[in-house]
Amino acid sequence: MSSDNPIEIVELRKEYGGFVAVDNLNLSVKRNSFTGFLGPNGAGKSTTLKILTHLINATSGQAYINGIDVTKDPKAALTGVGTVVETPEFYPYLTPRETMKYVGQIIGMNAESIKSETDRILEKVKMTEWEDKRIGTFSKGMRQRIAIGQALMNNPSVVILDEPTSGLDPRGMAEMRDILKNLRNDSRDLTVIMSSHVLHEVSDLCDRIALINHGKMIIQDDMSAIRETEGRRRMTVKVNTVPEKETISRIEQLNNVMSAERYGNDIEVTLDGDTGACVKFLNDVSALNIGAYSVNEENALETTYLKLIKESR
Numbered sequence: 539m540s541s542d543n544p545i546e547i548v549e550l551r552k553e554y555g556g557f558v559a560v561d562n563l564n565l566s567v568k569r570n571s572f573t574g575f576l577g578p579n580g581a582g583k584s585t586t587l588k589i590l591t592h593l594i595n596a597t598s599g600q601a602y603i604n605g606i607d608v609t610k611d612p613k614a615a616l617t618g619v620g621t622v623v624e625t626p627e628f629y630p631y632l633t634p635r636e637t638m639k640y641v642g643q644i645i646g647m648n649a650e651s652i653k654s655e656t657d658r659i660l661e662k663v664k665m666t667e668w669e670d671k672r673i674g675t676f677s678k679g680m681r682q683r684i685a686i687g688q689a690l691m692n693n694p695s696v697v698i699l700d701e702p703t704s705g706l707d708p709r710g711m712a713e714m715r716d717i718l719k720n721l722r723n724d725s726r727d728l729t730v731i732m733s734s735h736v737l738h739e740v741s742d743l744c745d746r747i748a749l750i751n752h753g754k755m756i757i758q759d760d761m762s763a764i765r766e767t768e769g770r771r772r773m774t775v776k777v778n779t780v781p782e783k784e785t786i787s788r789i790e791q792l793n794n795v796m797s798a799e800r801y802g803n804d805i806e807v808t809l810d811g812d813t814g815a816c817v818k819f820l821n822d823v824s825a826l827n828i829g830a831y832s833v834n835e836e837n838a839l840e841t842t843y844l845k846l847i848k849e850s851r
């Protein structure tokens with residue numbers, strides 16, 4: 539087994555009666571990656587993550603964390619692993635600080651490290667202000683931040699998250715994304731696997747993706763490779779006045795531009811090329827002086843996701 543993969547799932551299978559929820563799945567999660575675990579409803583993501591965190595047993599196959607098979611020695615495999623997999627339950631009469639202490643004691647930390655870790659983590663998950671209030675009064679977003687906080691106790695090297703932004707309101711989602719982004723940016727030795735249906739969130743946060751359907755692996759790859767897969771990129775240029783025909787044809791004549799069409803104040807452009815072509819396009823559009831105030835790329839992950847899921851039906 540490669541030491542570069544802190545999570546390695548081999549021929550994992552889960553049957554419920556005659557129904558196959560996870561169908562001999564193979565998955566490798568690279569060290570220090572932030573991997574988005576994707577797939578339609580019922581694809582088998584939660585089942586896989588529950589086996590990985592020993593909440594349920596597999597029918598067959600192996601699930602290794604740091605080289606130890608969870609199905610054989612869950613205690614050793616899950617040491618140093620932070621998880622938020624099922625909807626987290628907390629004692630409502632405890633405060634975040636007391637909850638962190640409780641979790642710290644369970645995982646065998648001493649009083650001094652519990653205190654310093656709690657200070658550091660509550661700050662990280664933006665809960666310092668509420669550290670002494672009872673969790674019973676908290677919103678779902680605040681509880682979810684505490685859930686992430688307890689998963690980060692004692693500096694885990696692997697974190698497993700099942701839909702961390704699910705059920706949160708737009709502000710809660712944005713706050714959670716911020717927390718996860720900071721986690722990604724601040725942590726040097728941390729491997730994260732996170733299931734999600736929110737593709738723009740995954741594009742934003744993750745550097746790897748694993749896509750499954752019907753319990754089977756469809757693709758696992760770097761986000762950068764997914765972005766390049768299509769070869770063509772669709773960009774929307776927003777301009778501050780309705781663009782003239784002349785403006786459209788000047789864009790059409792730019793390097794790498796295959797087509798340009800006007801929709802109201804927007805110009806939809808198809809580009810042929812890689813990230814370098816995008817950089818050049820941005821500079822060229824700006825130099826045209828046509829009042830362009832934003833250029834957005836269509837989400838390449840969404841295009842790839844929809845195509846691959848359709849093919850794997």
Ligand code: ATP
Pocket residue numbers: 554557559577578579580581582583584585586
């Ligand atoms: P979602 O994105 O909707 O959360 P998922 O990819 O996480 O979906 P799972 O929850 O892993 O999918 O479910 C995979 C399949 O297994 C589904 O068809 C589900 O109905 C089925 N399943 C899950 N748990 C059980 C169970 N306890 N008994 C029977 N079938 C189950």
